Amino acid sequence: MASLLSLRDITFAFGRGGGRGRASDGDGGLFSGLSLDVGEGEFVSVIGASGSGKSTLFKLVAGLLEPIGGELTLYGEPAPERLGKVGYMPQRDLLLPWRTVMDNCLLPLELAKHGQGKGGAAEVRKLLGLLGLEGCEHAYPAELSGGMRQRVAFLRTLMTGRPLLLLDEPFGALDAMTKRELHQWLLGLWGGLNKSVLFITHDLEEAILLSDRIYLMPAAGSGQALLELRVELPRPRANSMKYEPEFIRFRQELERLLDAQQTHDVH
Numbered sequence: 407m408a409s410l411l412s413l414r415d416i417t418f419a420f421g422r423g424g425g426r427g428r429a430s431d432g433d434g435g436l437f438s439g440l441s442l443d444v445g446e447g448e449f450v451s452v453i454g455a456s457g458s459g460k461s462t463l464f465k466l467v468a469g470l471l472e473p474i475g476g477e478l479t480l481y482g483e484p485a486p487e488r489l490g491k492v493g494y495m496p497q498r499d500l501l502l503p504w505r506t507v508m509d510n511c512l513l514p515l516e517l518a519k520h521g522q523g524k525g526g527a528a529e530v531r532k533l534l535g536l537l538g539l540e541g542c543e544h545a546y547p548a549e550l551s552g553g554m555r556q557r558v559a560f561l562r563t564l565m566t567g568r569p570l571l572l573l574d575e576p577f578g579a580l581d582a583m584t585k586r587e588l589h590q591w592l593l594g595l596w597g598g599l600n601k602s603v604l605f606i607t608h609d610l611e612e613a614i615l616l617s618d619r620i621y622l623m624p625a626a627g628s629g630q631a632l633l634e635l636r637v638e639l640p641r642p643r644a645n646s647m648k649y650e651p652e653f654i655r656f657r658q659e660l661e662r663l664l665d666a667q668q669t670h671d672v673h
C-alpha cells in the first residue's frame with residue numbers, strides 16, 4: 407500500500423519563535439518522537455486526552471506549524487512547502503456566514519485560482535446530492551442544522567481535490583442521534599470516495615466504527631510514542647456492530663490502554 411503520509415520521530419514545542427509557529431527547543435516540548443503512517447485509502451484515527459496535542463499534530467501535517475525535529479513525507483516526498491496540499495477540516499466548521507452553501511463549497515477552487523466555472527458548480531451539486539443536501543445550495547450557513555453544516559464543511563474539504571483529508575473532530579459538537587446518522591452516512595459513502603482520512607476524535611466507539619487503524623496520543627510532554635492498534639472488524643461496517651462482542655472487547659481494551667497511557671504504564 408502506498409504511503410500518503412509518513413511522520414518519523416516528529417518533535418514539537420510551542421516556543422517564543424515567530425514564523426509559521428516555528429518553535430524553539432528546550433521548552434519542555436508538547437511531544438517528541440511521534441511516528442505515524444496513513445496509507446492509500448485508509449481511515450486512521452488519533453485519540454487521546456484533551457491537550458495532548460492532536461490538533462497541533464494536524465496543524466503540523468497541514469503546514470500551519472513546523473516541527474522542531476523529525477521527518478514528514480507527504481505523497482511519498484519530503485514536503486517543506488505543504489500548505490494547501492491536504493484537505494483540512496478544522497474543529498469549528500468555519501463556514502463563511504455571508505456566503506451560500508454553493509459559494510462556501512466553491513471556495514477551495516477560488517483559492518486554488520481554478521475559477522468557479524460551471525464545472526465546479528456541477529461538482530458541488532453532485533456532492534450535495536451524495537451528502538443528502540440536495541436543494542441546499544442557495545441556503546446560508548445560519549439556516550442549516552449542525553449536522554448539515556458539518557456535511558457542508560466536509561463537502562468543502564472534498565472540493566480541495568486532495569487525496570488526504572484531515573478531519574479534526576468533525577462530529578464532536580453534535581448530539582448523539584445526529585452523530586449516529588452521520589456515521590452511517592460516512593460509512594456508506596466511504597468505499598466510493600477514494601480518499602484517505604486522518605481523523606481526530608474523543609469518541610472511542612466512533613474511532614472503532616470508522617477506522618482501519620487507531621493511534622493513541624501519549625500524554626503531553628511525556629516523550630512517549632504513539633501507540634498503534636489495528637481494527638480487525640470487517641467492512642462494510644454498520645452502527646449495529648457496536649453491540650457485537652468483538653467490538654465491545656476492543657472498546658474495553660482501548661479504554662484500558664488510554665488510561666494506562668495517561669499514567670505512563672502501557673503493557
Ligand SMILES: Nc1ncnc2c1ncn2[C@@H]1O[C@H](COP(=O)(O)OP(=O)(O)OP(=O)(O)O)[C@@H](O)[C@H]1O
Nearest residue numbers: 420436454455456457458459460461462463608626
Ligand atoms: N498557539 C499556541 N500557543 C501555545 N500553546 C498552544 C497553542 N495552541 C495550543 N497550545 C497548547 O498545546 C497543547 C495541545 O493543544 P491541542 O489543541 O493540540 O490539543 P488537543 O489534543 O487537540 O486538545 P483537544 O482534544 O482539547 O482539542 C495545549 O496545552 C494547548 O493549550
